Amino acid sequence: MAGYDNVPDYEIKREIVEIAHMMNRKGLVGTYEGNISVRKGDKVYETPSGNSKELLTEGRIITVDMDGNLIEGELTPTSETPMHTKCYTLRDDVHAVVHCHAPYCTAFAQANMAYDDPASPEFQILFGKVPCLKYGTPGSPEIIEELPKYINDYDVVFLQNHGVLGVGSTVLEAFSKIMSVEMLLQTYFIRKMLFPEISCDLPKEELEVLMRMHDSKRGK
Numbered sequence: 001m002a003g004y005d006n007v008p009d010y011e012i013k014r015e016i017v018e019i020a021h022m023m024n025r026k027g028l029v030g031t032y033e034g035n036i037s038v039r040k041g042d043k044v045y046e047t048p049s050g051n052s053k054e055l056l057t058e059g060r061i062i063t064v065d066m067d068g069n070l071i072e073g074e075l076t077p078t079s080e081t082p083m084h085t086k087c088y089t090l091r092d093d094v095h096a097v098v099h100c101h102a103p104y105c106t107a108f109a110q111a112n113m114a115y116d117d118p119a120s121p122e123f124q125i126l127f128g129k130v131p132c133l134k135y136g137t138p139g140s141p142e143i144i145e146e147l148p149k150y151i152n153d154y155d156v157v158f159l160q161n162h163g164v165l166g167v168g169s170t171v172l173e174a175f176s177k178i179m180s181v182e183m184l185l186q187t188y189f190i191r192k193m194l195f196p197e198i199s200c201d202l203p204k205e206e207l208e209v210l211m212r213m214h215d216s217k218r219g220k
Helices: 008-027 081-090 103-110 120-126 171-194 206-215
Strands: 037-039 043-046 062-065 070-071 096-100 157-159 163-168
Touching: 008 037, 008 043, 008 096, 008 171, 037 081, 037 171, 043 070, 043 081, 062 081, 070 103, 081 096, 081 163, 096 171, 103 163, 103 171, 120 171, 163 171
Parallel strands: none
Antiparallel strands: 037 043, 037 096, 043 062, 062 070, 096 163, 157 163
16 A cells, blocks of 8 residues: 555654644634544544644644554544545545535535536536535444445545545645635635526536546546
């Protein structure tokens, strides 16, 4: 397994802290919301439960095994650890998972709405679609029931009435994918507010070209 295997522990913790601070600055998390993890072999480095992302330090990053058992650190693992470890189990190419409550993404999640934007070439190439997984109580097994149905085909998914989940080869990549969806949704919202009567959808034949580009990007 590649990814973070040859990255020193302190570098992994530093990267998690940097992205946590970035999430806070961008307004993607409240004081106690969201969580970040990195897999290195059979160890998972993650943000602990109930800790502010704004004030997070490397010393507060904990380590759990793939079953969610604490093996390093003194703070409590997030109750959503199984959501992270499930992503790692399902995809060998995923080495980092980011979950947050980005406002526009979470609005779609609360409405149980998938996101598909035929007006945006960037969205079609990068994502194709962002599905919404059915509701499960946070921290419960139900919240990850539908992950196997979607995570192999989508790097960003909404969690009904909850928030958004992104995966990537690095923490920065997982975060950047969520941030990209959030910004695209902002444009989508503005367009709908300013020009509700105008159809901005691209022609079907162009969408087919973009979908082929999307599939090629994902190695399909």
